[in-house]
Structures are given as C-alpha cells and as structure tokens.
Amino acid sequence: MGQSAQNLEKNSTAEFRKFGMKDKIGYMFGDWGNDFFFILVASFLMVYYTDVYQLNPAVVGGLFFFARLWDAVADISWGRFIDTRKAGKNGKFRPWIFRMAFPLVIVGVLMFVHIPGMSNGFYLAYAYVTYILWGTLYSTVNIPYGSMASVITGDPVERTALSSWRTLGANLAGLIINVVGPMILFVNNKADANHFLLGAIIFGVLALACYIACYKLTIERIVMDETSKPKVNFGQTMKGLGKNRPLIWFLIASLLFMICFMLIGAVNVYLFKDYFGNAKALSMVGLLQSAAVFVGMPMVKPLVAKFGKKEVASGGILLAALVYGVLYLLPNLTGTQFIGILTIAMFGYGIFNLVIWAFVTDVIDYHEYITGLREDGTVYSIYSMARKIGQAVAGGLGGAAIAAVGYNSTLQAQTAETLQGIHTLATLVPAIALAVVFLIIVFLYPLNKKRTAQLTIDLAEKRKTN
Template sequence: MSMREPVFQQEEQTQSSSVRPFGIRDKVGYLLGDFGNDFFFLLTSTFLMVFYTDIFHISAAAVGILFMVARLWDAFADVAWGRFIDTRPTTKNGKFKPWILRMSFPLVFTGVLMFTTIPGMSDTFYLAWAFVTYIVWGTLYSTVNIPYGSMASVITADPVERTTLSTWRTVGASLAGLVINVLGPMIVFVDNKISADRMFMTACIFGVLAISCYIGCYKLSTERIEAPVKEAKKGDFLRSMKGLVKNKPFLWVLAASLTAMLTSFIVMAVNTYLFKDYFSNAAALSLVGLVQMATMFITVPLVKPLVAKFGKKEISVVGMTFASIMYIALFFLKGITTMPFIVLSAIAMMGMGFYSIVTWAFISDVIDYHEHLTSLREDATVYSIVSMSRKVGQAVAGGIGGVAIAAVGYDATVGQQPQEVLDGIYTLGTLVPGILYGVIAVFLFMYPLNKQRTNQLAADLAAKRGLSK
C-alpha cells in the first residue's frame, strides 16, 4: 500500500456522501482567493512607495518608517485575528471562507482610499492620510488573508493535493502579478512619471476585480476537514507558543518565510527605481513582469511531478541556491543593458519559483506537525504566526527599502540621479537579494520534513483521527 492510500481512505471516512471530492473547483476557487488578494497587495508593493514619494511628496525615509510601523502592527493583528478565528464555530459554509466574503468589501474600499488624492491639501495632510489609510488597509487585509491561508489545511489532508493547492495559489498570485507588472506601468506612468489620476482609476478597476475573485473563492472552495472550536481559556496562547517552539519544522519555515518576504519586498521596492533611474526605462517594468511571469508559468507544471519524485524541501533548496548564484552574478555584471538584465533575472526567478510555488504547502504540513506534537488543531493560529513573520519581513523590508533608497542618495526632486546613487540602486537590486536567497536555501536545508517524513506524518494523522472518532 502506498503512503498516500491511508490518507485517501481517511478522507473517505470523514466526508459525508453529500460533500464532493477534492477537484478542479477547489483549485480554481483557491486560485481566485490569492488572485483577489494580490490585486492590491502587489499594487501597493509595486507602486505605493513611488506614489507616496512622487505624488504625495513624502520622503523615502518617511515612507520606510510608515511601512515598518504598519507591518509591525499588522503582525500582531494577524495573531489576534488567528486566535479569534480558531474560537469561531464551523458554519454550514465552513469555518474560514465566510470571513473571506464578509471582510473583502471594507478591505477593497480602504485599498482605493490609499490611492485617492484630494486637491488643495498640504503635504502634512497627505502624510497623515497615508499613515491612516495604509494602516487600516493592512489591518483589514489580515481579516481576509488569515482565514484564506488557514483554509488550505481543511480543504484536503493529502500532501500532494496540498502541493497542488499551493501551486494554484501561486498561479493566482502570478496572474495578478502579470496584470499589475505588465499592464500597470503602461497605465500609471506618463512620460516616465507616475500619474495620480491613472493610479486612482487603476485602484478602482482592480478593486472591482478583487471583489469578484473573493466571491469566486467563496463559491468554489469546499472545507472538508472540520476544524474543532477552540474555547478561549487563560494561558492557551502561551501553551500554543510552547508547542510551536518545540516544532522544528515550524521554526525553519518561519525563518525561511520571513527572509523570503524580506527579499521579495526589497526587490519589488527597488525594481521601480532600478528601471526608472538606473536603466532610464520605466516602461521596461512591463516587460520585466511579462518575462518573469512567463518563467513562473514554465515552472508550474514541473512542480507537481518533481515534488512527487523528490519532495518539497529538496526542490526548494536547489531552486533557491540557483537564484542566489544568478543574482550575485548579476551584481558583477555592472554595465549590463536592460534586456540581458531582464532575461538573467527572470532565469533566477525561475529557481526561486520552485520554493514560492510550494511555500503554502509547507505551512499546511507545519500545521499538521503541530497537531501531531500537541494534539491541538490550531490552523488559524499557526498560519497567523507564519503570516506575522512575513509581516515582520515586510516591515523590515519596507523600512530597509525606503531607508536604503534614501541612504544611497536618491532625491525625487532632481531629474537625473548622480552615478553613485545609480550604482547604489543597482547593488540593492542584485547583491542584496543574491545573499538573502542563499540564506533562505540554508534555512530550507535545515527543515526536517523531507519527502518520506511528510508522507509518514499524513498517514499517522489520518490513523490518529480515525481512532479519535
């Protein structure tokens, strides 16, 4: 009997006859969830900093402080919301997905407000406007993203199916990235400068599309594993934390996830300045998005067979090592022109893609391992703490990104940046991510759940749940 058969048998025992089996509807529904999330997440990651510096005339250092403060606040909001969700009962429509639908409308409305300009207002007003709208948006993002991410662990218990869910989630994010990174620069930049009116129009359009995606996620996804209601008791959180501290897979996933988010935000923040100023070609950002998304879609069909043969950990370590080598090589290729840079960075992103595609499956396995160690099923709590680490990564990246851009001497008021500023921007966009990708590869190498142990964990939990019924 294969390692996957006990899981399927347990799934058949725990599902009622009225619940349809895992299939394409779940994959598309889960894809739409991250598609909706990333319409604004990537929009803000890619354009909000330059919108603040060039339209609101906020200094890059002040924007960095805003990003850091907001993300640190969001990190705690994630955990608070995760604990709240774990204490909510499962409804006839599931435990997690109803919250996605409920909170998506205020989330999108606040997202549009971030890109709203009010004529006649002072720079001080816009600084306050940025702080309020961005922090509120980030808090509301937690109320949608925590139940969405937690939902994967109750859609299916099978490790390969979870990898498929993670893959489809990544495809959803990639599709949003394709739209934003390819169409976005062509829409929001006019004569190499960002347009306030076009930015607002883009935010409104993406807001409507995001709501449509959230509704699709709600309608198409099915929760099959009933997560128990966790009664809130004094000392529960401390006990959960003690269990997670003993969870070595959780600790290494946490470290890798934090560093990956840090790297991703630095790359996204710096890329706009890299192409706008270093290469003097903001329009090339569209091509960057197109080529990098193309490499991602080339990677997607390779992931499932490679994971089935070698395992998530194994392919992720190789991919991140390759990405590190490529970015460090780019650093030593100063003077490279726009097109070769785009091609080589896209090849590097293909290596990184193997990890990013399966990253959510790592988290589902970590949730299972927490249950294995503690007999506690705390999907939202565990996911929220991983999310918290990513928010800390965003906070540090936002702060580092803004401060680093300011530190190399970037000045939005001058037309042409001095050469030493351009060289500094190039270093931020190549050597820094190259080093960080190497660090992630080390963290993933230390992650203890290889292919064999992951399959055994799924089989052990299936048997344990069967005995508890």
C-alpha cells in the same frame, strides 16, 4: 477524546462533492484577489508616496515598518479569533473572505486618492491612516484564506497542488499589475496621481470579483467536532509552537525571503525608472516573471512527488541566488540584457513560491502531531505574522536604503553614485538574502520527503487511537 482525533473529513460522496478542479480554481482566485492590491502596494506604493505625495523615502520606510509590525499583531489576533469560531454551514473560514472583501477593497482604493495642494503633514497622516487600515483589513481576509487550505483536503499531494494553484493566482495578478500597471500608472516616465487612482479602482473591482469566486467555488471538507473541543489558552498554544522545530525554521526562512522579495519589488521600480531610464520596461519584467511561473507550474507536482517539497524549494532558491550574484558582477548590461538574465532568477524563486505554501500545511500537521491540537488559524496566522514582520523590515530597509543611496525625487536625473547604489540594492542584496534562505532550508528545516511521508502516516494513526 483529543481535538486532533475529531478532525475528521466528512463523507464527500454523501455531503460534499469530491475535491477536484473546482476547488483548485476557487483557491487560485483567492490569492488572485489578494495580490491585485498586495502586488500593487509592494511594487508601486513607495514610488507613489515619494513622487506623488513628495514624501521622503526614509519617512515612507518608517511608515511601512510601523504599519507592518501592526499588521503582524493583527494577523495573530485575527488567527486566534478565527480559531474560537464554530464552523457554520459554509465552513469556518470561507464566510470571512466574503464578509471582509468589500471594506478591504474600498480602503485599498482610498489609499491612492490624492487631494492636490495639501501639506506634507496632511499627506503623511493620510498615508498612515489609509495604509494601516488597509493592512488590518487585509488580515481579516488573508488569514481565513490561508488557513482554509488545510480543511479543503487532507491529502498532502493535493495540498501541494493547492499551493501551486495559489501561486498561479498570485502570478496572474502579478501579470496584470506588473505588465498593465506601468502602462496605466506612469505618464512620460513619471508617476501620475490620476492614473494611480484609476488603476486602483480597476484592480479593486477585479479583486472583489476574485474573492467572490473563491467563496463560491471552494468547500471546507475537514470539519472539527466542536462538542469535545478542549479549551486551550494562548500560553499552551505558544508552548506547543515552541516545540515545533519545522515551524520555527520555516518562519525564519519565510521572513528572510519576504524581506528579499519585497525589497526587490520596491527597488526594481527605481532601477528601471532611473538606472535604465525606462519605467515601462517593468511591464516586460512582470510578463516574464509570470511566464517563468507558468513554465514551472506543471513541473512542480512531479518534482515534489519524486524529490520532496524541501528539496525542490531549496533548488529553486539556490538558482535565484546564483543568478542575482551574476547580475551584480555585470553592471554594464542594457535593460534588455538584464531582464533576460533576471528571468532565470525569477524561474528559480517562482519554483520556490509554488512549493512554499504547501510547507504551511505540513507544519500545521506537525503541530497537531506533537500537541494533539488542531489550530489551523493560529499556526497560519503566526506564519503570516512572520511574513508581515518581513514586510515591515523590508519596508523600513527599502525606504532607508533608497534614501541612503541619495535618491531625490525632485531631480531630473539621479547622480552616478545613487544609480550604482540602486543597482547594488537590486542585485547583491537579493543574492545574499536568498543564499541564506537556501542554507536554512537545506540544513535546518527538518521535514524532508521521507519525514513528511512518515508524518502523514503517524498522524493518521494517532487520530485513530485518540
């Protein structure tokens, strides 16, 4: 009997409580915990390295590029490792979140330790060791977390709900990091080493609490019959993945979106700190970004039910691309005016983010349909690997781009050319990148509403007959 045929959902009334709000809240807590550090790192680690450690932005970009490529390898390795484990009484994925959360948070705090008076070489070496170790440990938590969405429930509509709740968790973390963060981290418009460490400790404790809540509140219901599980080598898996057209285009779109999203996060700090002269305005950006997602969240489920995931996600990303294009054409806006228009773009890519995680479960299902193999951890880890490659490219490009426009952390004020360059990086580049993502989703990603519904039916029939 094939592996997919044995991918059965246990009787929830006999052995588990039914899928419900408790699972959604628990799953939300998982990404809430993830993004306390992920968003802190994405938004503020570069400015910490350039302004506290006094490292060259291009050198920091090189660190980000190398580390994220390593993380991509760690993701796929950990995904394969997880898929070779048998499910225990607490499931296959949840226990790893609990086990690895503690070392992850400890190393996350260590990233923001500054020992005064050391050489640039010491600071660079310390940054490499702590940042790469943190990224590796992040894989050990994030891969099982992302993989378990497909075993919490098999219902495609409820999986969309899980995607929305996951994004809510990320935005709650973003709300705290991006609103409270600048108030803690910056003193007199400058990055402060002691305040960064204080922020890391606070956010680390909160992250740990969220991971524990995720572990306690969720249940893995879909359990593999390990007795008849076929042995599959990596070559067979890759051959199957190569046939998965939805996965391939989804990975490309996700990679480009991640490059754009990470670049926005890194450049926005310099945009508001130097171009608008007000780093703490980032708090308002963070507040409105979260508010945009909170407004969009109740819309997503009915919109997806009516139009489909692909259709809703592409509409959101097109809106964001158009707004960034408008912002590029309006360079003389005040900071407040810029934020007001930016909120519309944040709503657009917030809708995209609310839906995008549900794409993952669809491509996992498609992988099972065409290969007969249920490899949640492997498929999710390849998706995560694409995101890490995107982060690597964004980190390298971000650091190189900030250096290329002439940013100098020792200057009291940046030159006019540098400021214009920062504005272009923050507006025109996202407009182009998001437009390309839109074109990929619309014209190349094949799983529209009709085909996704048919996939669910076909897969259920295939499981019955195998």
